[in-house]
Ligand SMILES: [Fe+2]
């Protein structure tokens with residue numbers, strides 16, 4: 757199995773986008789199913805954001821300073837997603853704002869994924885060697901084992917607080 761960091765990040769993106777499509781296809785009355793799908797989205801996005809915030813973004817910023825503006829914009833987009841995720845985690849699927857909030861999360865995360873994949877992954881691939889990307893990916897897989905899986909866990913919450921205070 758490849759440990760190329762970009763391959764792993766894209767696999768995460770694909771997995772979460774599949775949940776987005778299932779949520780959109782679920783009927784208005786499918787409260788239980790939508791609740792499960794959102795819980796799974798929250799878990800995937802919490803882990804993914806953690807790996808990018810803690811490892812991928814700082815490394816890319818250090819090695820490729822020209823991408824700094826993209827990285828800073830990405831941190832802000834993660835922050836917006838974090839706010840929605842924390843609110844959704846506390847919201848019952850029966851609440852009248854549950855679907856609307858999830859739709860806004862989906863729109864904003866899809867925009868963010870698009871920018872990562874179209875705008876800066878190609879530059880990261882060009883700027884980092886195959887060896888560096890595969891070492892980064894191996895570290896990502898290690899970190900994934902202990903990464904926070906819900907916004908209530910200390911690591912995730914601390915990042916959210918840092919983002920507000922920054
Ligand atoms: Fe991201």
Ligand SMILES: [Fe+2]
Nearest residue numbers: 765804808872
């Ligand atoms: Fe990402």
